[in-house]
Amino acid sequence: MKIDTIGVQAFVAIAECGSFQTAAESLFLSQAGITRRLQNLEDYLGVKLIERTTRSMALTQVGAEFLPHAKRLLIELAGSLNEIRDSGRLKRGSVTIACVPTVGVRFLPRIIQAYSRQYPENHIKILDHTSAGVSRAVLQREAEFGITIAGSHHAELFGVPLIEDKFVLVCRDDHPLANLPALEWRDLEPHPLISIGQFSGNRPLLDRAQQENGVSLQSLYEVQRVSTALGRVAEGVGAAVLPGLALQREAYPRIRVLKLGNPVVSRGLVLITRKTAELSPAAEALYELVKSYQDNAE
Amino acid sequence: MKIDTIGVQAFVAIAECGSFQTAAESLFLSQAGITRRLQNLEDYLGVKLIERTTRSMALTQVGAEFLPHAKRLLIELAGSLNEIRDSGRLKRGSVTIACVPTVGVRFLPRIIQAYSRQYPENHIKILDHTSAGVSRAVLQREAEFGITIAGSHHAELFGVPLIEDKFVLVCRDDHPLANLPALEWRDLEPHPLISIGQFSGNRPLLDRAQQENGVSLQSLYEVQRVSTALGRVAEGVGAAVLPGLALQREAYPRIRVLKLGNPVVSRGLVLITRKTAELSPAAEALYELVKSYQDNAE
C-alpha cells in the first residue's frame, strides 16, 4: 500500500533523457541517486522497466507500456499541484459570497470593480439572501463569507461591523413632508406609511426603534421588497422608511430622500465568516478589500 | 519541481476518514505522522486544504476542488503500479514472438496450448517472418524472442538450439522413388526436383549439403513457399526436398515422406533473444517453456 511518485519520476526522466546522467541532472540529483530510485521502484514492482548496459539503454516491454501512463499521471499531478499553488500565490480562483440584496446592489459593485481590476481572472458569485439566509449560506459553506444585517450572531459565526446604513424617509415631491428641513420620527406619526414585510431583516430594527421612542407609525401598505415600496412611493401612495443604501437615486426623479433624526436609527452591516473558516486565497483577498471599505461608505 | 504523492495520500485519507486518527490507522501511521504529512503538503501548496478544529474537520474550498482529482490520480497510480506488480507476480501480460512459418504451424501450437493452460489470460502474438526477418524483429524489439533457423548469428543475439529438423523427400505415391526402402541424396540426382526460392532460410543449407557431398540436383521448378511446393508435388509435377516439420500429413493423402540419409541434412531451429534482453515475466515463462521442448520434438 506504499505509493510514491519519486521512483516513477526517475523512471520517466531516464526514459526521456535516454541516459542516467542527464536524467540525474534534470532532477538535480547525482546519477547514483537516480540509479537507486529506479532500483527501488523496480524492486517494488518486481519487474525491470529499463534494459540497460553502459552504452545503451532501452525500455523493457513492461516499461514501454507503463511510460505513457506514468508520464500522464505525473503531468496531471504536477498540474493539479501547480494550479493550487497558483491559487495561493496569485490568489486565483472563484469566490462565492452571500449578502442581502441591498448590499449586492449598492455596496458591493464598486468593491467588486476594484477587486476585478486587481484579479481580472477571478470570478465572483453573489448569492442574494435574506439576512437569515446569508448566515445559513455561510454556515453551510455555500458561501465563503457573507454581508448581512447586524443582529443575533450564530455562535459559530464571527462578524466585523462594516458600515451603518441609516434609515431615511422616502417620499414624492408632492408629499406634505417633502420640503421639511429636518425630520424626526415623531413627525411621521400622522402620515400613513408603506412598510416592509416580516421577512426583511429591517423590520425588527424599526419595530424596536418605535417602541423605545414611544412612536407609533401607521402602516398603510405592506410590501415584501424594498424596490416594490419604492415603486409605491413613486406612484404617490405614501411615504416609506427605508434603509438609505437601498435607494437608487436615478430611478425615480420625483422622489425625495429625507434624513430622519431623534433618534438616528440605522442598521449595521456586518461581514460574517465562520469562526474556524479557512478562506481560499481569492476569497481572503476579497474579504480584506471589503473590510477596507468599512468607513468610507455613505 | 518536487512532486510526491505521500502528502496527497494523507490528504485523501483524512478527507475520506473524516478524522486524523482513523486516517492514520488506515495508513498504518501515527497520528502525528499524518498531521505532519498534511502540513508539509499544505506548506508546499501555500494553501490550507482542510479546516480543522479538534472536534470537527471540513474541506476548504480549495481542498474540496482538489479532492476528486487527488483521489482519481491516486487510484490510477496505484492501479498502474499494481498491474505491473501483477504482471510480475502472476506473469501476466501479452507476449509477442517471431518465428519462421514452419515453426508457427507445426512446432509452436502444442507449446502454446500448454502455455495457455497455465496462463489462460495471456495473449500470444506470433509474427511470421523469414529467418532474417525473425532476427530483425527480435533486434528491433518487435518481438521479445524468436525461433528461427540456425545460421549466422548477429552479434547482439543469443541463440539456444532447439531441435534438428531433418530434410526429407516428398513425393506422390506414383513417383519412381516412392517405394524405396532407404534413400540417399545421390539417389535424387536423376530426378528433377521442385526447389524452394532464395529467400527461404533452407536454401543455403541445401546448397552447402550438395556441394560438400558432390551431389548435383536438378531444379525443375522454383517456388517461394513450402506449401506451394507441396501442392506441386501432389499434382505429380515432381518430388521435393523439404524440412520435415513443414509437412502437414493430413493435407494430401497420396503424398509420401521418405527419410534421406548419407548424409542426414537438417536445419537447426534456434531460440533467439537479444543478449541484453530483459524479457517480460509473461515472455520469460513462454521462453522457458519453449526451451523445455528442446528434445522431445519429432
Next chain:
DNA sequence: GATTATTTTTGCGAAAAACTGATCAATCTC
C-alpha cells in the same frame, strides 16, 4: 583478444527526513 574509456552499480559515512510517543491545548459531553 586485450585494453581503454565510459557509464552504471555498489559501499559507506553523513545528513536529512520521517516517525513515534508523550504532552499540550481546545472542544465537547456529562
Next chain:
DNA sequence: GAGATTGATCAGTTTTTCGCAAAAATAATC
C-alpha cells in the same frame, strides 16, 4: 467543571536518502 476525545507540537530516535568514491560492466579501440 471534570473527564474524554481529538489535533498540534516537541524532542528523541529510527529510517531513509544522498553524494562521493571505488568497483563492476560493457562497448569501442587498438
